[in-house]
Amino acid sequence: xxxxxxxxxxxxxxxxxxxxxxxxxxxxxxxxxxxxxxxxxxxxxxxxxxxxxxxxxxxxxxxxxxxxxxxxxxxxxxxxxxxxxxxxxxxxxxxxxxxxxxxxxxxxxxxxxxxxxxxxxxxxxxxxxxxxxxxxxxxxxxxxxxxxxxxxxxxxxxxxxxxxxxxxxxxxxxxxxxxxxxxxxxxxxxxxxxxxxxxxxxxxxxxxxxxxxxxxxxxxxxxxxxxxxxxxxxxxxxxxxxxxxxxxxxxxxxxxxxxxxxxxxxxxxxxxxxxxxxxxxxxxxxxxxxxxxxxxxxxxxxxxxxxxxxxxxxxxxxxxxxxxxxxxxxxxxxxxxxxxxxxxxxxxxxxxxxxxxxxxxxxxxxxxxxxxxxxxxxxxxxxxxxxxxxxxxxxxxxxxxxxxxxxxxxxxxxxxxxxxxxxxxxxxxxxxxxxxxxxxxxxxxxxxxxxxxxxxxxxxxxxxxxxxxxxxxxxxxxxxxxxxxxxxxxxxxxxxxxxxxxxxxxxxxxxxxx
Amino acid sequence: xxxxxxxxxxxxxxxxxxxxxxxxxxxxxxxxxxxxxxxxxxxxxxxxxxxxxxxxxxxxxxxxxxxxxxxxxxxxxxxxxxxxxxxxxxxxxxxxxxxxxxxxxxxxxxxxxxxxxxxxxxxxxxxxxxxxxxxxxxxxxxxxxxxxxxxxxxxxxxxxxxxxxxxxxxxxxxxxxxxxxxxxxxxxxxxxxxxxxxxxxxxxxxxxxxxxxxxxxxxxxxxxxxxxxxxxxxxxxxxxxxxxxxxxxxxxxxxxxxxxxxxxxxxxxxxxxxxxxxxxxxxxxxxxxxxxxxxxxxxxxxxxxxxxxxxx
Numbered sequence: 001x002x003x004x005x006x007x008x009x010x011x012x013x014x015x016x017x018x019x020x021x022x023x024x025x026x027x028x029x030x031x032x033x034x035x036x037x038x039x040x041x042x043x044x045x046x047x048x049x050x051x052x053x054x055x056x057x058x059x060x061x062x063x064x065x066x067x068x069x070x071x072x073x074x075x076x077x078x079x080x081x082x083x084x085x086x087x088x089x090x091x092x093x094x095x096x097x098x099x100x101x102x103x104x105x106x107x108x109x110x111x112x113x114x115x116x117x118x119x120x121x122x123x124x125x126x127x128x129x130x131x132x133x134x135x136x137x138x139x140x141x142x143x144x145x146x147x148x149x150x151x152x153x154x155x156x157x158x159x160x161x162x163x164x165x166x167x168x169x170x171x172x173x174x175x176x177x178x179x180x181x182x183x184x185x186x187x188x189x190x191x192x193x194x195x196x197x198x199x200x201x202x203x204x205x206x207x208x209x210x211x212x213x214x215x216x217x218x219x220x221x222x223x224x225x226x227x228x229x230x231x232x233x234x235x236x237x238x239x240x241x242x243x244x245x246x247x248x249x250x251x252x253x254x255x256x257x258x259x260x261x262x263x264x265x266x267x268x269x270x271x272x273x274x275x276x277x278x279x280x281x282x283x284x285x286x287x288x289x290x291x292x293x294x295x296x297x298x299x300x301x302x303x304x305x306x307x308x309x310x311x312x313x314x315x316x317x318x319x320x321x322x323x324x325x326x327x328x329x330x331x332x333x334x335x336x337x338x339x340x341x342x343x344x345x346x347x348x349x350x351x352x353x354x355x356x357x358x359x360x361x362x363x364x365x366x367x368x369x370x371x372x373x374x375x376x377x378x379x380x381x382x383x384x385x386x387x388x389x390x391x392x393x394x395x396x397x398x399x400x401x402x403x404x405x406x407x408x409x410x411x412x413x414x415x416x417x418x419x420x421x422x423x424x425x426x427x428x429x430x431x432x433x434x435x436x437x438x439x440x441x442x443x444x445x446x447x448x449x450x451x452x453x454x455x456x457x458x459x460x461x462x463x464x465x466x467x468x469x470x471x472x473x474x475x476x477x478x479x480x481x482x483x484x485x486x487x488x489x490x491x492x493x494x495x496x497x498x499x500x501x502x503x504x505x506x507x508x509x510x511x512x513x514x
Numbered sequence: 515x516x517x518x519x520x521x522x523x524x525x526x527x528x529x530x531x532x533x534x535x536x537x538x539x540x541x542x543x544x545x546x547x548x549x550x551x552x553x554x555x556x557x558x559x560x561x562x563x564x565x566x567x568x569x570x571x572x573x574x575x576x577x578x579x580x581x582x583x584x585x586x587x588x589x590x591x592x593x594x595x596x597x598x599x600x601x602x603x604x605x606x607x608x609x610x611x612x613x614x615x616x617x618x619x620x621x622x623x624x625x626x627x628x629x630x631x632x633x634x635x636x637x638x639x640x641x642x643x644x645x646x647x648x649x650x651x652x653x654x655x656x657x658x659x660x661x662x663x664x665x666x667x668x669x670x671x672x673x674x675x676x677x678x679x680x681x682x683x684x685x686x687x688x689x690x691x692x693x694x695x696x697x698x699x700x701x702x703x704x705x706x707x708x709x710x711x712x713x714x715x716x717x718x719x720x721x722x723x724x725x726x727x728x729x730x731x732x733x734x735x736x737x738x739x740x741x742x743x744x745x746x747x748x749x750x751x752x753x754x755x756x757x758x759x760x761x762x763x764x765x766x767x768x769x770x771x772x773x774x775x776x777x778x779x780x781x782x783x784x785x786x787x788x789x790x791x792x793x794x795x796x797x798x799x800x801x802x803x804x805x806x807x808x809x810x811x812x813x814x815x816x817x818x819x820x821x822x823x824x825x826x
Contacts, residue, residue, distance in 0.1 A: 045785065045789075047554060047599065047789070048554070048598075048599075053554070053555065054554060054559075055555060055556030055557060055558040055559055056553070056554075056555070056556035056557070059556070060556075128562060128565075129555075129563055129566050129567055129570070130563055131555040131558065131559040131560075132556070132558045132559060133560065133563075134560070183600060186600075187599070187600040188601075202609060202777070203596070203598070203599035203601060203606065204599070204610070204777070204782055204785050204786075205610075205777040205781075230775075232681070232775045233772055233781070233784070234772050234773060234775070236668075236773070237668070237681060237772070237773060237774065237775045240665075240669060240673050241680055243673040244672050244673045244676065244679065244680045246679060246682070247681075391547070392548070392788055393788060394547065394550075394552070394788065394789070394790045395546070395547040395548045397548065397549070397552045397553070397557065398547040398549055398552070399547065401552070432561065433558070
């Protein structure tokens with residue numbers, strides 16, 4: 001080869017190279033976005049990528065990014081929409097649901113079939129390791145009629161079924177992948193059906209996601225940015241990171257920081273609607289709170305308006321019933337438990353429980369400490385002898401589960417706008433939750449809980465749930481404290497991102513504003 | 515060979531230490547209230563699924579059987595699987611080890627030069643103005659709580675001035691240096707006074723030692739006496755103290771790592787404890803024990819190297 005031909009070749013390759021670069025430039029109109037990263041910081045940890053395995057907060061938020069469900073909820077309106085199921089028919093007796101699947105693919109490009117859906121739902125419903133089978137409690141069987149049709153038969157008509165098929169653990173996983181790899185499938189990089197797939201999981205540190213190229217909603221995620229879900233335990237650090245511009249979203253902003261963050265120019269501090277209720281658990285299994293009058297006295301001693309104001313700086317609404325304020329059929333007109341310390345003192349004396357020792361469980365975080373201290377002071381004023389016992393989360397669940405406590409202030413939220421799961425969790429003695437470890441049990445309420453799901457007429461359902469709220473609040477199953485919004489701080493460079501009431505982030509709708 | 519003897523004796527001791535530590539941590543973590551299965555499955559999990567998880571991981575077996583299984587695995591070199599993440603503990607430790615080691619090395623680099631300089635400065639004229647100032651500032655550095663200092667420094671240098679990142683580990687060597695600067699300084703501020711006081715006291719003590727007088731009598735210059743006689747002798751107790759501190763930092767960088775969100779062994783330990791991730795806690799404790807023994811061994815070897823008397 002002489003030097004001439006060599007230089008000609010070099011020229012040719014340079015031209016080719018330039019053409020390729022130009023073509024790439026033309027094809028990728030948004031190359032600038034490729035390097036972008038959306039960083040979300042939360043105190044809640046990702047501990048598993050299997051949608052069936054956990055009902056803990058960090059995992060709930062992750063599942064929605066990784067797995068699509070039969071239905072989805074519109075982030076703006078909250079209305080139920082077709083998800084993996086394009087449409088569905090309900091039999092006249094309300095016992096058979098037939099879902100028709102759209103053409104969709106898993107992140108590995110394989111089609112999502114009815115067999116995958118049946119497998120996923122049956123897993124949630126019947127696998128021993130399924131953390132939360134309750135939403136499918138009414139289901140008798142799930143089967144694949146053909147490759148694109150799933151038939152769900154219910155034991156009896158069940159009004160909230162469609163809503164329940166949308167909640168966080170109902171994600172569709174790949175049967176082939178789980179059959180092949182078993183639990184391993186979820187230990188690092190699972191096959192996903194949602195807007196994102198896993199790029200890298202560093203347990204205890206962060207989960208890195210990238211857009212799933214096979215996601216069925218074409219054009220989503222709107223930005224091809226990588227997403228990092230970072231776990232940071234210290235609230236001060238989370239806020240400092242946001243202010244320093246190192247991250248884009250902070251979950252669970254402490255109330256004391258909200259006003260300060262509102263003044264920061266680069267930060268959009270938002271209080272988003274939630275279905276969260278803060279309340280005080282009372283242990284109905286032992287004295288003093290096995291006594292109805294003592295519970296009523298304890299409830300009347302608490303000024304929950306003042307508590308909401310003091311703890312949340314007025315950002316939360318005082319709670320008036322045992323159910324979250326934003327679930328359907330919440331009784332807004334119910335007067336709630338009034339604050340009457342003098343009457344509380346009388347009632348407590350009548351109950352014979354005056355001077356009793358009360359063990360209030362509290363965890364180490366600031367919020368839990370504040371609530372425990374305020375409750376302690378107010379109960380002291382009516383003649384109880386409350387003491388605060390500090391434990392960590394693990395010991396907290398241990399003690400409440402065994403009924404080794406008298407009172408504990410905490411929060412919970414409802415996955416759906418429908419109140420069925422809420423009443424099953426909080427006030428039902430026969431639903432496996434021990435009325436959220438309070439051991440409250442009223443056969444009439446239990447019967448109403450079942451009745452509520454069989455009734456299809458919304459007006460009649462409303463009456464049933466009002467009745468449940470009236471009975472359980474009057475009997476002080478728990479002491480309702482306040483309804484708190486989700487305090488989330490966003491970087492202003494992002495648009496379209498929010499945390500829905502069911503704790504799902506709309507990362508797929510997110511774009512970068514200029 | 516006394517050196518070999520020293521090493522083999524220490525390694526024998528290590529086996530005893532590890533056996534004791536494994537038993538104690540095993541009992542402590544298993545007897546603490548709290549159920550890993552509950553924390554894994556979440557609050558809404560039913561009693562049946564909790565029981566299924568416990569059975570899967572053998573948590574339903576009697577404690578002595580769990581311990582035997584653990585020890586048997588340990589002897590074969592397997593420190594277990596994380597209950598929460600379904601990953602080998604060794605893999606998690608490997609992932610979180612580097613930031614902590616880097617931070618420890620960084621702190622040493624930041625702490626040792628000022629320690630030596632300040633101690634010499636103070637010991638030159640004990641009770642002089644320089645000495646007084648060093649001692650005063652040292653006490654201030656000692657008494658400031660690390661978590662408070664950490665938060666303040668991240669607010670000022672990180673948020674207000676924007677000079678340093680307030681979190682994370684960064685990428686690449688310079689990235690690590692940049693990201694870990696504030697955590698390292700926060701730790702050094704507390705470490706330097708401890709070491710300085712020890713070195714200063716030792717230096718002052720040695721000024722009146724017989725061998726110093728002897729050296730002076732032999733006609734050595736003050737400079738020679740200081741560098742060749744006093745300093746090597748005075749450095750030994752401080753070196754021991756430093757060894758203890760380094761071992762402490764590897765296991766105890768919890769606060770600094772939490773405040774600056776450094777993904778190191780401290781954060782892993784805290785979260786493993788909160789999540790009742792038994793095998794991670796046990797594995798980390800073993801790693802800390804091994805590193806403590808190895809560091810003290812290294813310090814002893816160094817001591818023997820500096821001071822030949824120790825060898826015999």
